[in-house]
Amino acid sequence: MKLLVIEDEPKLAEYLRKGLSEEGYVVDVAQDGIDGLHLAMEGDYALVLLDGMLPGIDGLAVLAALRQSRQTPVLMLTARGEVEDRVRGLQSGADDYLVKPFAFSELVARVQVLLRRSAAPRAGGEPTLLRLADLELDLIRRKAQRAGQRLDLTAKEFNLLSLLLRRQGEVLSRTELAAQVWDMNFDSETNVVEVAVRRLRSKLDQPFERPLLHTVRGMGYVLEAR
Structure with missing residues (x-):
């Protein structure tokens, strides 16, 4: 936002x-x-x-x-x-x-x-509540929950998840995520994205049976229910 x-x-x-x-x-x-x-x-x-x-x-x-x-x-x-x-x-x-x-x-x-x-x-403009399967993101209150359980996200993790959720089903490259979330413009900084994705996945997917955040080898990451 x-x-x-x-x-x-x-x-x-x-x-x-x-x-x-x-x-x-x-x-x-x-x-x-x-x-x-x-x-x-x-x-x-x-x-x-x-x-x-x-x-x-x-x-x-x-x-x-x-x-x-x-x-x-x-x-x-x-x-x-x-x-x-x-x-x-x-x-x-x-x-x-x-x-x-x-x-x-x-x-x-x-x-x-x-x-x-x-x-x-x-209403009719940018949505303030984003959903995918049992995941829900409230952009105004800045709260995330999955299957009714609150996800304890940092500010950057929240922004990363909200971007992925807005563009769910679309593969986003590490470079694009670095530019959108961290305002970084160099490929050398994409290791920051990899660390952030790993930490986000530990909160978003690991406690649950159905993964939502997927790695597309050589391309980037996509958020979707499979």
Whole structure:
């Protein structure tokens, strides 16, 4: 699931990118209002985290322009804590408002609430619940279970499984998995994929009679019920 962070403070932007990536999200970052608005309008994001004070175009102007054609959920991040500022942000179309400095745990909780809230209107778009045989993956709550048993997956294992499940029945190469899940572009890094697949298989298949994750020799991996 892709998130967009529009934040001009480099350290905070990197902190958010790293932290949200570790939570399992794919994160793009823009450091001014012009680039941020362009990405928000052109990209397919589940949520935008938007700083209120930005160079180029400020956060409220970005929000107003975005709302002319997109209803992407927006979480405003700002140092302005006065009631009037929060009201302006919400009246301009923000879905939630978080005042700096904030605890990262609260940010994650608010992100999850907004994603859950937006799941119903997204019917007909990207599914939020993926299934194969007795495997079920909830993309909003970031939970996986098989045969009613919860699978304890790391963030990367969850992302790997969600990609395989979205494209179930399709053989995905190690190079493609490395690029999609780890943002790696070199074949030399595909050993990371092999280790991750082995660990995922130990949780996904080994406790159960019917394997779902299969290796296609010389080609890659495929998730399917055989």
